[in-house]
Amino acid sequence: MRSYAAGFVARVTVLSRLPLDYSVASLRIVDLLSTYVGEVLVRRAGAEWVDFDAGQRAYFGRPVGVRMPDGRVWNPLGKVRNRFELGGPGSRDFELGLEGDPGDILEVTGEGFVAGWERRLVAAGVRGRGLRDDYSLAGRVFARRILAHYAVVRLLVAPALQPHLIAAYAFLARTDDLADQGPLHERLPRWRAWAEQVASGLDSGRAQDPVLRAFLHTVSVRRLPHHWVHTYLKATDEELHFTGHATEADFQRYVDNLALPALMLIEDLQHEGGGDAVFRSRCRSFAEGLQRLDFLADLTEDLGEGRLYLPQEDLDRFGVTRAALEAGQDSAAVGELVAFTCRRTRQALTDSTALLDSTAPSFQPLQRALLELAEHQLSRVEHAGASVTRRTVGYGIRKPLSVLLRERRIIRVGAS
Incomplete structure (x- = not known):
């Protein structure tokens, strides 16, 4: 899987000159691609964008997603998570959001996230x-x-x-x-x-x-x-x-x-x-x-x-x-x-x-x-x-x- 991912990064970077360089900033591209996936489902598969209820928001970590024709809900915006060392043995989950400043990483905690x-x-x-x-x-x-x-x-x-x-x-x-x-x-x-x-x-x-x-x-x-x-x-x-x-x-x-x-x-x-x-x-x-x-x-x-x-x-x-x-x-x-x-x-x-x-x-x-x-x-x-x-x-x-x-x-x- 890692070799497949590396091949994908190489092909996409060469074809479109997008900086998929494994940096935190590059995850913004993945987030935008995920929104595109959701819109394809809406236009081609009969899905519709919906507001998640409280339980779905807690589960998916997002306020919106898509409902498929069979009633299933899905989160195409998909949490992009990783682990980072923070100056010691501890680590922290993060989720990337569509924010306007380079440092806008939404920290996910037990109480939710701060946008x-x-x-x-x-x-x-x-x-x-x-x-x-x-x-x-x-x-x-x-x-x-x-x-x-x-x-x-x-x-x-x-x-x-x-x-x-x-x-x-x-x-x-x-x-x-x-x-x-x-x-x-x-x-x-x-x-x-x-x-x-x-x-x-x-x-x-x-x-x-x-x-x-x-x-x-x-x-x-x-x-x-x-x-x-x-x-x-x-x-x-x-x-x-x-x-x-x-x-x-x-x-x-x-x-x-x-x-x-x-x-x-x-x-x-x-x-x-x-x-x-x-x-x-x-x-x-x-x-x-x-x-x-x-x-x-x-x-x-x-x-x-x-x-x-x-x-x-x-x-x-x-x-x-x-x-x-x-x-x-x-x-x-x-x-x-x-x-x-x-x-x-x-x-x-x-x-x-x-x-x-x-x-x-x-x-x-x-x-x-x-x-x-x-x-x-x-x-x-x-x-x-x-x-x-x-x-x-x-x-x-x-x-x-x-x-x-x-x-x-x-x-x-x-x-x-």
Whole structure:
């Protein structure tokens, strides 16, 4: 087994240049790979992310895991344990967590483990046990929805900003779920009740939902402009009855009314009170690029759900029908449509690289990672060509891990 492990380390290190050097720090990679295993089970094996109960938390040493279709629960995040000599005959178990500082090793004791999350809540100005519980729940909501992205925020964003980003991401996830899940006649009343609660909360600062309470506190502390929230809610309401974009102008309005406000709920948190006009303009380019990229990468998934976001005038330009896309046709016309959309996407992402010049130092590692990964995913879409009508196109795993580790090294060098 040890020789097998050594061979694995040699192959992976050569192929992806990941520092699997048997150091404590290298275990972070294993932890991230474990989260990927869990997400594969969810997407391909019918599992679902669940919160563990008290007994399961004590047994697995983690707050979340997956439940398989047969009812069994499993911990794909798997405790990574080892023994270290601590200056004498004694030893101590440790478990590695997805924390933001190099020294964030979660010590496992008979009473459980002590995480760095509390320190981040203090740094972010989150006071009071009840409010901290709200933020912790928001973190679980975000982690269940996009675990890899949650890990990136925890690893790359300055501690004082992490809880606020997590609260905003959780709010977006909760809003998106309420707007998307279930038949329309069931969604509408849930959605309208949520939208009313959000609007009322922005005025009063109070809410019944704990995720919303955390977000409202973040809005107040970071002085996030309310108009982004209102615009986002209004556009999401209209999205419930979405029938498609007829023209490029329709798509541009979609970016202005939905994609940009959603992005600004994250981006504007780095600048207390919101960024300036130049910053917003650069964010707008990024929002357009991300939205076009999403339309291509998730084309087959969207079509399966009865939605097509590519403008109809673009399909007409190349003589492509919706039926051809739904059938997964690998024709020259479909390839030209994809290539045309990729060129527009590339231009928007290129324009958005100037966003780094307007990014706060505490947000720079995450911003660089997001920009680079978007370019990487677009390259994969370009390579896929017309096959995007038959399969979704993700990031893969090697590139995200290499970007993540590079940014972690930059953070460590800056802190030394």
